[in-house]
Amino acid sequence: MGSIFSKSKPSHAGSSNQVIFDEYVNTDRFHDLAGKVIAITGTSENSLGYFISEIAIRKNAKKLLLLNRNSSSADKGRKKLEHLAKQVNSPTNVQWVVCNLMDFGSVRKAAKDITEIATQNDGLDVLVNNAGIMAHNDSRTAEGFDVQMHTNHLSHFLLTSLLYPSLETAACTRGEARIVSHSSSARFFPSKDLEEKYFVKSDAGSLGGDSVLKDMFGFGGPATRYHMSKLSNSCFAIALHHKLQARHSKVMSMAADPGVASSGLATSASSGDGALQGWLVNLLGSSAQSPADGCLPAAMCAFSPQALSGDLYKPRFGTSGAPLKSIEEASDVDRKAHERLTLTKANQENVWKWSEDALGIKFEV
Numbered sequence: 001m002g003s004i005f006s007k008s009k010p011s012h013a014g015s016s017n018q019v020i021f022d023e024y025v026n027t028d029r030f031h032d033l034a035g036k037v038i039a040i041t042g043t044s045e046n047s048l049g050y051f052i053s054e055i056a057i058r059k060n061a062k063k064l065l066l067l068n069r070n071s072s073s074a075d076k077g078r079k080k081l082e083h084l085a086k087q088v089n090s091p092t093n094v095q096w097v098v099c100n101l102m103d104f105g106s107v108r109k110a111a112k113d114i115t116e117i118a119t120q121n122d123g124l125d126v127l128v129n130n131a132g133i134m135a136h137n138d139s140r141t142a143e144g145f146d147v148q149m150h151t152n153h154l155s156h157f158l159l160t161s162l163l164y165p166s167l168e169t170a171a172c173t174r175g176e177a178r179i180v181s182h183s184s185s186a187r188f189f190p191s192k193d194l195e196e197k198y199f200v201k202s203d204a205g206s207l208g209g210d211s212v213l214k215d216m217f218g219f220g221g222p223a224t225r226y227h228m229s230k231l232s233n234s235c236f237a238i239a240l241h242h243k244l245q246a247r248h249s250k251v252m253s254m255a256a257d258p259g260v261a262s263s264g265l266a267t268s269a270s271s272g273d274g275a276l277q278g279w280l281v282n283l284l285g286s287s288a289q290s291p292a293d294g295c296l297p298a299a300m301c302a303f304s305p306q307a308l309s310g311d312l313y314k315p316r317f318g319t320s321g322a323p324l325k326s327i328e329e330a331s332d333v334d335r336k337a338h339e340r341l342t343l344t345k346a347n348q349e350n351v352w353k354w355s356e357d358a359l360g361i362k363f364e365v
Contacts, residue, residue: 018292020322021051025058030303033061033125034091037118037170038302039163040066041099041156042131044073045080047263048182049130051295053077055303057085057092062121064092065114067099067131067159069106101131101155102141104359111162123170126302127163128180129156129233135222137210144201145358148222152229154199156181157236157355161363164251171250180301181255183234185318186227187342190215194235194347198228199354231341232351234312238330239348241310243365252309254301255342257326259315261294289320297323312342 024030038056043049043066056064064081068074078096085092095117099110118124132152141150160179171177198207208220215223237255244251288294297313300306300323307313310330315321326334332343341347356362 018290020296021290021292024296024299025055030055030059030299031305033059033303035062035121036125036174037061037063037121037123038065038126038128039097039114039118039124040064040128040130041068041101041159043068043077043081044071045076046291047073047077047130048258048261048291048295048298049128050077050081051292052128052130052299052302053081053094054084054292055295055299056126057081057090057094058088059303060090061092063117064094065117066094066096067110067114068096069100069102070098099159101151102147104143104155104158107155107158108162111159114163115166118166118170122173123168124163124166124177125170125174126178126180127160127167128182128298128302129160130180130182130298132182132184132229134186134226135212136225137222138205138207138225140202140204146198146202146207146225146229148225148229149198149232152226153232153236153351154355154358156233157363158359158361160240161361164363164365167251168249175250177251178302178307179237179240179251179253180298181233181237181253182298183237183255183257183312183342184226184230185257185259185314186223187231187234187257188338189227190218190224191341192224192227193341193344194228194231194350194354196350196354198225199358201358231347232355234342235344235347235351236355237312238310238327238342239352240365241330242348244309247365249365252307254307254309255312255327256298256301256323257312257314258294258297259317259321260288260319261291262288263291263294289315293320299323312339 082094100106167177214221234255240253300313312327313323314326332339
């Protein structure tokens with residue numbers, strides 16, 4: 001799900017409506033993926049990642065790696081995707097790789113497993129950093145980081161750094177490879193530049209608390225922490241693009257904004273450790289587009305022949321609609337979108353440095 005604060009009205013409401021998805025899948029909008037290995041985080045049943053996976057199957061990917069923590073929803077998603085592959089007579093081999101994004105150790109183990117699998121096919125062709133959580137309470141992971149920043153960004157930064165050599169191998173072998181970072185229109189709200197305090201270990205409750213009202217008045221809160229993680233996603237994608245271009249790499253880095261989609265993200269934000277009120281989630285869900293249509297900006301990044309490194313795709317109407325470019329090759333092409341926060345050099349440099357510092361690694365491109 002995208003920003004819960006967008007002011008644009010959806011033109012394509014309805015959680016079961018996937019007219020745009022069907023149009024894109026049944027035309028030549030996407031490459032044929034024969035012979036390619038695709039890895040996607042967060043592919044639970046009916047999620048955005050699930051429908052990106054469906055496209056990979058329908059476009060004949062050789063191997064589809066589903067990166068999820070152990071959950072019943074992830075297992076249902078895997079089974080449905082396996083069934084789909086048989087149903088449409090796709091050659092895609094679907095495989096689950098356990099990857100808990102709240103645990104850096106699990107991410108490292110998953111990267112090792114993926115590398116071993118991809119080595120059999122001369123590298124990993126596409127990595128879609130899709131999974132995420134939204135508006136969670138001011139809690140910490142076992143490693144001591146804000147749960148949203150850890151899950152949405154830091155683990156994906158780590159995963160990308162570990163899989164980068166495999167992506168380079170595929171790019172050299174088959175002409176290109178792609179890294180997609182799933183951001184959100186929450187990158188705009190509350191319109192703050194990245195701050196280092198969200199990237200360091202801290203005590204629970206010290207980053208704004210659990211009230212969304214504090215976000216509204218500029219004092220930080222669940223939405224601010226979510227904003228920091230989603231802005232990190234888009235800044236990381238563009239920063240990585242610049243580094244790849246500097247070394248003339250054939251690996252591409254792109255970002256996507258899904259708009260507002262009726263995936264399970266908003267529902268989880270109002271239960272358990274979530275900080276949203278149920279009425280707000282119901283209101284958002286009543287006007288959201290389907291997760292199938294919501295996956296299309298990321299799918300364009302991952303599979304479209306029109307996508308370029310440094311692009312950011314979003315829905316045409318902000319919350320919904322056909323995907324279009326808001327940023328093209330690291331330049332703002334949609335002046336109404338005001339992509340300053342993503343394109344600011346300081347934010348790009350800081351997201352890289354602070355992520356490396358948090359993880360204790362050097363991500364050399």
